[in-house]
Amino acid sequence: MTFDALIGVLLIPAVSAALLAVLPGYKLTARLNVLAALLTFTTAVSLFAVEPRSGSYLLVDDLNKVFIVLTTFVGLTTAVFSASYIGHEIEIGRLTPRSVRFYHAMYQTLMFAMNLALIANNIGLMWVAIELATLTTVLMVGIYRTHEALEAAWKYFILGSVGIALALFGTILVYMAARPVIGEGLYAMVWTVLITKAARFDPALLNVAFVFLLLGYGTKVGLAPLHAWLPDAHAEGPTPISAVLSGLLLNVALYALLRFKMLLALNPGAIAPGPLMVTLGLISCLFAAFMLYRRRDIKRLFAYSSIEHMGIIVFAFGMGGPLANFAGLLHMTMHSLTKSAIFFAVGHISQVKGTQKIADIGGLTVTHPVLGWGLVLGVVAIAGLPPLGIFMSEFLVVSSTFAREPWLAIVLVLAILVALGGLFLRLNTVAFGEPRGPAAPAEASYVPMFAHLALVFMAGIYMPPALVAGFENVARLLG
Amino acid sequence: MGTLTFDVAHLLAGSLVLVSVMMLYQDRLYALLNVYALHALVLAASVAWQAFVQDAPHLYVTAAIALIFKAVIIPVALHRIIVRLGIHRQIENVVGVGPTMLLGMGLVALSMVVMLRVTTEADPLAREDLAFALSVVLLGLLMMVTRRNAVSQVVGFMSLENGLVLAATGAKGMPLVVEISVAFSVLIAFIVIGIFLFRIRERFDTVDVQALDRFRGERG
Numbered sequence: 001m002t003f004d005a006l007i008g009v010l011l012i013p014a015v016s017a018a019l020l021a022v023l024p025g026y027k028l029t030a031r032l033n034v035l036a037a038l039l040t041f042t043t044a045v046s047l048f049a050v051e052p053r054s055g056s057y058l059l060v061d062d063l064n065k066v067f068i069v070l071t072t073f074v075g076l077t078t079a080v081f082s083a084s085y086i087g088h089e090i091e092i093g094r095l096t097p098r099s100v101r102f103y104h105a106m107y108q109t110l111m112f113a114m115n116l117a118l119i120a121n122n123i124g125l126m127w128v129a130i131e132l133a134t135l136t137t138v139l140m141v142g143i144y145r146t147h148e149a150l151e152a153a154w155k156y157f158i159l160g161s162v163g164i165a166l167a168l169f170g171t172i173l174v175y176m177a178a179r180p181v182i183g184e185g186l187y188a189m190v191w192t193v194l195i196t197k198a199a200r201f202d203p204a205l206l207n208v209a210f211v212f213l214l215l216g217y218g219t220k221v222g223l224a225p226l227h228a229w230l231p232d233a234h235a236e237g238p239t240p241i242s243a244v245l246s247g248l249l250l251n252v253a254l255y256a257l258l259r260f261k262m263l264l265a266l267n268p269g270a271i272a273p274g275p276l277m278v279t280l281g282l283i284s285c286l287f288a289a290f291m292l293y294r295r296r297d298i299k300r301l302f303a304y305s306s307i308e309h310m311g312i313i314v315f316a317f318g319m320g321g322p323l324a325n326f327a328g329l330l331h332m333t334m335h336s337l338t339k340s341a342i343f344f345a346v347g348h349i350s351q352v353k354g355t356q357k358i359a360d361i362g363g364l365t366v367t368h369p370v371l372g373w374g375l376v377l378g379v380v381a382i383a384g385l386p387p388l389g390i391f392m393s394e395f396l397v398v399s400s401t402f403a404r405e406p407w408l409a410i411v412l413v414l415a416i417l418v419a420l421g422g423l424f425l426r427l428n429t430v431a432f433g434e435p436r437g438p439a440a441p442a443e444a445s446y447v448p449m450f451a452h453l454a455l456v457f458m459a460g461i462y463m464p465p466a467l468v469a470g471f472e473n474v475a476r477l478l479g
Numbered sequence: 480m481g482t483l484t485f486d487v488a489h490l491l492a493g494s495l496v497l498v499s500v501m502m503l504y505q506d507r508l509y510a511l512l513n514v515y516a517l518h519a520l521v522l523a524a525s526v527a528w529q530a531f532v533q534d535a536p537h538l539y540v541t542a543a544i545a546l547i548f549k550a551v552i553i554p555v556a557l558h559r560i561i562v563r564l565g566i567h568r569q570i571e572n573v574v575g576v577g578p579t580m581l582l583g584m585g586l587v588a589l590s591m592v593v594m595l596r597v598t599t600e601a602d603p604l605a606r607e608d609l610a611f612a613l614s615v616v617l618l619g620l621l622m623m624v625t626r627r628n629a630v631s632q633v634v635g636f637m638s639l640e641n642g643l644v645l646a647a648t649g650a651k652g653m654p655l656v657v658e659i660s661v662a663f664s665v666l667i668a669f670i671v672i673g674i675f676l677f678r679i680r681e682r683f684d685t686v687d688v689q690a691l692d693r694f695r696g697e698r699g
Contacts, residue, residue: 135665158623162636168659169643175653185654188653189655204598
């Protein structure tokens, strides 16, 4: 097998994970972590220049290119943020040098697993990769070893494993459906083969399979009745992991779901996957929007906001059609960038204030103007105010829905407005008003946060035609 | 396909469901572990029989994993953990034994109805295997929700996973079965033997999951 970019995005994180597990000294390893993430990102970008051939295990097409580049980019910026975050955690003694070594190795393993899930051409391999990603994040969520962190990790493990198990059952059923058409063996699990023959699969079996896959991977996406792990895992783990969870891992699970949705859409006898996804998406969105009002922990607040936005994205993809898919894709990208930027800010804020409780944080724009205004900008973006990127994508989702199902659009708009209210209510306490908590200056790296926000701002004002064309192409692929 | 091969496969898969049901009413941890070991043993026999029938030697690896790892190492390790934690008392059932058994029977009936109806085109062996496997999966889920104790939740999860292995081996010629069973074993090994139960013990003084619920992050 010749070396190409596909192997690269797997090999670089894998090798660096092994290296980081043995190297001492957090300053060196934090830099190495950034370097590895940078290398992976450049390799991923090179996929646009030279497209490697897809084999029966690995695959690259227009759909997963978008996901890979987004994943590796946020992986890179989070690594930069993580370097300064971890430095502070070591200083105050929350993490020991040993646990940092473990943390860095796990970070790269997670990158490896997510990249593998995205480029796997085999639905079994994709499942194994998502399982590996789950396992690494469980371990990282529990890294502080406090009572709360362990409870969060335990909950995440139990719910995540059940989700993963259901997804495997769905995967087996897809194989069973494909076997009579494609024949026994490897090819009945290869995505590129499945998609060409999907029309002739047994529809009844495919239906049952999709229900299992939706519940299974839907748990990992954080859809409403199955979301219980998500706020805990976000709140109790290290903040870089919250950023990666919200910004990336949820997307990877969604990507798996989309692949199977494409399969079902091609089969005339199978149920339409759209309405199921629309329902779950809308429930998540509404539920999370109302839950925002009762949050007292700042990381939990934004975890619920992630559920809300994943709901909107799943809703958009469930509606389907070129416009809604385009909107969903754009919203996913914008949400990843904005939410991780917010978590970068929140990470530093909770470090300088020494707490995550909203009631104990106040007047940030006075005590820490850069962090405070960064957070304000992030929340303005995530709430969907113009002229930022999320406004545009939400506008597209809503307007494309209005044309087809006005009632659904009204419910969606209601949820978005409710969420906006909840977010601003909390933002008001945290960012303005009388300063509360310590006012020591923050040793923060602002570059990742403002890089993300700048991109989101740019997308709201001007989208490069090449990007629009690329997204339109992917939206057509998604059907 | 001879009737004998079919009958034996049927018998083994059916016994797996039976053992799953047996697990539901075990109210002592030791007994639960013993029944789980039996579960893994039946699974190993079933997988080995599939390997023989399908002439798929790689499935023997999966059978060996089930036999050595799940039927011996895990129960022994959990046994030790229970002794060390001193929690070999009664298991509290959230729902009583009677309703649990009724629910369990309902789930088995449900999976038969669902799977047999949608797999009319598949070969009979695979059909029955899938129906039994879904029953085992659902019974495992039922066990996870009716138990409060962390150890028995893990046992529930492991029995659920045995159902998945049954389904995967029943699907004739499915690739990556060995890899998937290894991946699952890694998951379980990580969680069970190592870190989790010890840390939970270390930090919570109890493995009663309900006690873990003290914290919801929004209080105080």
